[in-house]
Amino acid sequence: MIEIRELRKTYVGQDGGLVEALHDVDLDVRPNEFLTVLGPSGCGKTTLLKCVAGLIPWDDGDILIDGTPVRGPGPDRSMVFQNFALLPWATVLDNVAFGLRMRGVGRAEREERARVLIKKVGLAGFETKRPGELSGGMQQRVGLARALAVQPQVLLMDEPFGAVDEQTRRLLQEELLSIWEEHRLTVVFITHSMEEAVLLGDRVVLMSARPGQIAEIVPVPLERPRSSDVGALERSGQYVEITAYLWDRLRDMHEEHRPAKAAG
Numbered sequence: 061m062i063e064i065r066e067l068r069k070t071y072v073g074q075d076g077g078l079v080e081a082l083h084d085v086d087l088d089v090r091p092n093e094f095l096t097v098l099g100p101s102g103c104g105k106t107t108l109l110k111c112v113a114g115l116i117p118w119d120d121g122d123i124l125i126d127g128t129p130v131r132g133p134g135p136d137r138s139m140v141f142q143n144f145a146l147l148p149w150a151t152v153l154d155n156v157a158f159g160l161r162m163r164g165v166g167r168a169e170r171e172e173r174a175r176v177l178i179k180k181v182g183l184a185g186f187e188t189k190r191p192g193e194l195s196g197g198m199q200q201r202v203g204l205a206r207a208l209a210v211q212p213q214v215l216l217m218d219e220p221f222g223a224v225d226e227q228t229r230r231l232l233q234e235e236l237l238s239i240w241e242e243h244r245l246t247v248v249f250i251t252h253s254m255e256e257a258v259l260l261g262d263r264v265v266l267m268s269a270r271p272g273q274i275a276e277i278v279p280v281p282l283e284r285p286r287s288s289d290v291g292a293l294e295r296s297g298q299y300v301e302i303t304a305y306l307w308d309r310l311r312d313m314h315e316e317h318r319p320a321k322a323a324g
């Protein structure tokens with residue numbers, strides 16, 4: 061269970077001005093929940109995720125994981141980044157085993173665990189390749205395997221499939237769903253895609269900008285497991301209805317922030 065209480069974060073901009081990225085954000089993420097986060101560009105989604113990961117400090121408020129305050133990064137949380145953030149000089153095997161190595165796991169054990177995960181994300185046979193030899197989709201599979209290798213309780217995903225083509229994205233979504241169905245981690249997943257938010261999430265958090273706040277939380281009562289027939293799910297009336305609702309809400313938010321037209 062992740063509890064976020066009255067979280068505030070302000071950055072100092074390049075011109076010295078203050079940018080209020082998060083304003084009194086309150087959010088609970090339930091155990092084993094798949095929570096997706098949607099909102100206009102710049103509303104503070106990445107900032108929120110980095111705070112939960114313990115990668116950046118915040119100004120005010122609390123983040124608790126199973127009752128323990130977050131004070132920095134920890135073995136209970138793993139992050140997957142949009143730009144993969146792999147070690148370019150290291151092989152797939154070493155990239156996936158990296159977190160285990162950092163935790164002092166011996167070579168034989170970490171390589172065994174890494175091989176299992178590499179297979180799970182469909183990369184068996186690529187263990188000795190380097191990231192530069194892989195497509196974007198394959199690199200993100202490595203990123204996912206690396207995050208899972210340390211057996212985190214919480215997986216924090218920052219637009220992980222934003223940089224891959226549509227077809228690859230679909231495959232990765234299906235794979236992520238089936239991994240989550242098997243392991244039941246708690247996932248917080250940022251996306252720009254309404255379809256992706258609905259397809260994956262138990263609930264969709266809608267954030268609004270300036271300052272970044274939670275505007276609404278929309279439950280997604282679509283049946284699980286969803287990985288086996290994503291196509292059928294997307295054709296269901298419920299899916300279409302929720303996606304349309306999110307679109308309306310996002311459009312309203314956009315309108316609210318549009319500068320008023322000059323009179324006359």
Ligand SMILES: Nc1ncnc2c1ncn2[C@@H]1O[C@H](COP(=O)(O)OP(=O)(O)OP(=O)(O)O)[C@@H](O)[C@H]1O
Nearest residue numbers: 071072073079081100101102103104105106107108
């Ligand atoms: N290091 C920083 N220094 C100054 N301002 C920052 C910094 N990081 C983010 N910001 C500002 O904070 C606000 C929130 O940024 P953040 O990246 O969290 O938003 P986001 O919702 O993830 O955006 P996007 O959807 O475009 O990725 C934005 O106005 C951004 O310009």
